[in-house]
Amino acid sequence: MSQINRYDNRLGIWGWLGGGRWGAERYAYILHRITGLGILFYFLLHIVVTSLRAKGIYLWAGHGFLHQPIFEFAEYVVFAAFAYHACNGIRLVLVELGFAVGKPIEPVYPYKTSLNVQRPLLVCMMILTAVFLAIGGYAALIE
């Protein structure tokens, strides 16, 4: 008998990140992970930069290295990531504790799922994020 192979068809990272035709919650999930990891990376960087003062290096003092426009902008991106992560995180806490998914129902076509139940919460949280971004952007510009 000839050899029988099996093909492992797991999607891997592509299945996590891509695929294309997915819904809003899927993108919220991807962005939540990216922003979470981003803030974590920022924290690590933050520790490195601030600990440099032990060696007498103050990258942020006066018109120092960190006051170039690119870093000012990056700071805003970190703020934006945090605003999104926190707002969406509150939605996830509510949803994953079973508060915003509704009760089990008889499935009647066209199906309505828990996604429809929590969608208004998602919209509210995104509006809240936008408000934070606007306030933060305004505060950064007038500074």
Place this chain on the structure above:
Amino acid sequence: MPGISNAARLITFHVTRYNPETDGAPYLKTYAVPVREGMTVLEGLHYIKDNLDSTLAWRYSCRMGICGSCGMFLNGRPGLACNTQILHIADANLTVAPLPNFEIIRDLVPDLWTMFDKHRSIKPYILRINEAEINDPAGEFYQSPQQLESYLQFTYCIKCGCCMAACPTLATDARYLGPMPLTAAQRYNADTRDEGRRERNALTGTSTGVFRCHYAGECSRACPKGVDPARALQLLKRRLVLDYLHLARRIKRCEKLHGPGQGKLLPDIAAAPKGTVG
């Protein structure tokens, strides 16, 4: 009502082919299929098998959305070949691939074994503390319509695996139990006849269990039966958290009725007709 057109339109099927004895990796093969309004993907595959290429393999049985055999990846989304109409999802091209996140046995046939193994592991049946009661029942359990509704939706699962193919967590971690088995766990946990929740918690609450779900919601979007696995999983999480904190409200378990023929008859109900057989 708009008239149904009988004119056939040519749709190019891009079908994944894989022969386990000769191919190292799957490849795409295209077939031109004349499609009429109302034709399902399953009918399209039959057309190919009958007229163009008899070697094509796929799995199906009921052709009416009941058996759960024909789950496939249609234009990049999981769905049943038998309840997906071609013209609803394609105007010129249609990709037909086996469900991802499973091994491919041949062509469009995925190996659902990993899903069934996980399903079995969560004990998808009524567990009672008193085992003798199940093996030697003296009556039936009473359950109110409200109690039935608390899990009924999750019983409609046909184990097609579409949700498993859609889940981004399963795409990167094969050990995750996945939406179908965890939905089954919630289905039995919420059943007032069942007393096995704590036993299942030991599995559903682990690092391969329900907390790997991040509510991307793809399972519920993919499910052809409206089972809403994402809802089941969040309710399962809630219960696990409450159990962990010892805050869970005690659900009143089913009371047993007396055995057949021993119940009290309501007045004004006519006697049953005489048996006509035997």
